[in-house]
Amino acid sequence: MDPAAPRSPFLRSRGLLIPKHPQITTGRLRAALRSDSYERKECDAVARVVQEGDVVLELGGGIGYMSTLLSVTRRVARVTSYEANPALIPYIRSVHAANGVTNVDLHNALLSPEPGPPVAFHVRRNLLASSMDRDSDPDSITRTVQVPRQPLAEALAQVCPTVLVCDIEGAEADLLPAGDWSGLRVAVIELHPQWIGQAGVQAVFDAMHRAGLSYYPKASEAKVVTFRKGW
Template sequence: MDGGQMRQRSPFIKSRGLKIPKHPEITTGRVRGALREGLYERKECDAVMRVVNEGDTVLELGGGIGYMSTLLSVKKKVARVVSYEANPALIPYIATVHEANGVENVEMRNALLSAQAGDPVDFHVRRNFLGSSMDRDADPDSIVETVKIAQHPVADVLDDVKPDVLVCDIEGAEADLLPAGDWTGLRAAIIELHPQWIGQSGVQAVFDAMQKAGLTYFPKASEAKVVTFRKGW
């Protein structure tokens, strides 16, 4: 390479052996550092690597940037992932993550899983679209678009998908949603709790829902707010 020739920079960040496309609004600051150091969603990733089996069907609630669904597909070689992500601004980026890693067995659904059937709900896309949410009052001046997001009843989805494993990070909605579902078909569940929002009663509701489904807290794959439940361990 000549001294005057610019070295071409990779368009990807390597993370746990995955290729994560660089993005000016997503792979910045702490996110970029965590990705490069293999610390992005570390607790959830460690739990997944411990309890998910090759050939599993996984239901993911909270698709994020597509990192977990890619890890499941590439590293755990699951049969299928059905991933719910409410933020429409993230869906195109998730597609680039999947494409970069040759992922073809993930079905992204830009919708919300709900306790029961309901009308579409408002979702507020913000300039920093990682801060987008259904909460209009959180920084209303930053909202650039409000869109309608469909709600899918949890009973219908579980009957259709028949997941072996649940991976759930839905920013506090776990306290209302999980008790509404029949999770007896699961072998394992990995759930990020948000006690700062759901309180003791919400945490108890999640544990009760898992116990009702025959799943027991599994400490070896749990850390802090990320809790794992398994059958037959």
């Protein structure tokens, strides 16, 4: 490489352009992006089961990687993405813009089983460590904001998803059993048994089975579990 050549403002990962960011694309995350190992299990799962034209509900938008991948490589009709961390919203939009993605409806909100008041969310110097838990490293908090809640039933009625992609750090055990998922064709869920325990894992499986979806081992690996209708 010519040392005089300007450095690219992007990382490349699975054919996507990921904007460099001094507080986000660092350390292990940068290495995982460059090696195409970032969210590998989820990426492998959606590659197996998501089809062109699907309508996706994404719970946990993260850095915008999955919604971009779904739009660019799976050519889904639409993604509606919910991300609680307000500090990530501008970055997610920059990832979408870098890849020409225009079919993602992004919400800075929490889905909840019932209506309720906004929830305090604590933004930290390490943006990826921000959370609703104030007590974990309170000295690193730079600001606290109120994140609105939206009832799950309302979101499902508006989106009418055929695919669910869910990574919400343990909230799956309470949220997913509260929804009517019978309209889904596929669900890809990252479980967090270290927080939700066996009862929480069982609650997620039961919720999917009530919706008429069966566990699909060919697109499941470790904590990433896939459910599919009619296979």
